[in-house]
Amino acid sequence: NAGVTQTPKFQVLKTGQSMTLQCAQDMNHNSMYWYRQDPGMGLRLIYYSASEGTTDKGEVPNGYNVSRLNKREFSLRLESAAPSQTSVYFCASSEGRLGYTFGSGTRLTVV
Amino acid sequence: AQSVTQPDIHITVSEGASLELRCNYSYGATPYLFWYVQSPGQGLQLLLKYFSGDTLVQGIKGFEAEFKRSQSSFNLRKPSVHWSDAAEYFCATNSGGYQKVTFGTGTKLQVIP
Numbered sequence: 001n002a003g004v005t006q007t008p009k010f011q012v013l014k015t016g017q018s019m020t021l022q023c024a025q026d027m028n029h030n031s032m033y034w035y036r037q038d039p040g041m042g043l044r045l046i047y048y049s050a051s052e053g054t055t056d057k058g059e060v061p062n063g064y065n066v067s068r069l070n071k072r073e074f075s076l077r078l079e080s081a082a083p084s085q086t087s088v089y090f091c092a093s094s095e096g097r098l099g100y101t102f103g104s105g106t107r108l109t110v111v
Numbered sequence: 112a113q114s115v116t117q118p119d120i121h122i123t124v125s126e127g128a129s130l131e132l133r134c135n136y137s138y139g140a141t142p143y144l145f146w147y148v149q150s151p152g153q154g155l156q157l158l159l160k161y162f163s164g165d166t167l168v169q170g171i172k173g174f175e176a177e178f179k180r181s182q183s184s185f186n187l188r189k190p191s192v193h194w195s196d197a198a199e200y201f202c203a204t205n206s207g208g209y210q211k212v213t214f215g216t217g218t219k220l221q222v223i224p
Binding site for chain 1: 120143145147152153154155156160162201205212216217
């Protein structure tokens, strides 16, 4: 009963380095999302994928790219990390408007 | 644009006391509304949701919420709080389509003995 799996759980990057956050869901959901969570700001949508083969920008897409590899997997890439991207990143999936299932998060620190 | 407001950043209650967390939404049509809970170091878990029909909805862990259109509110309640309820609670809405979920800034609940 895995639900949504995110890797890695923790990561420290130096400014300018790149990395990819991985997300996979096993619930056969069509829609997947990437959010970032910062203190006092709730969750902000970075990118989403309404269905396999489509991706769209959310509220805060700058500095990020995404790939919907297949129905199960949705990855988030930071091409050149900046300290402002220090955050906790959550992947989620949903079917229709029934509510999200979230992963346990990736805590990223950029120094 | 749709939005939700959680006016309380932090709330402290005694174990066994009742709890009400406030959420106000702004959207013209009937909104889809959710409450999520986040325990420390964890992802968010869906507590309950409202789409239509009965305005009092029951969720997991003994929580309930009431939709009040006249007050544009969707407050979360629990009759008797347990220490394990200490967490951060987020109200959310996706009235504009499932890709447009908007979260409130959260209310952190502290439970004291």
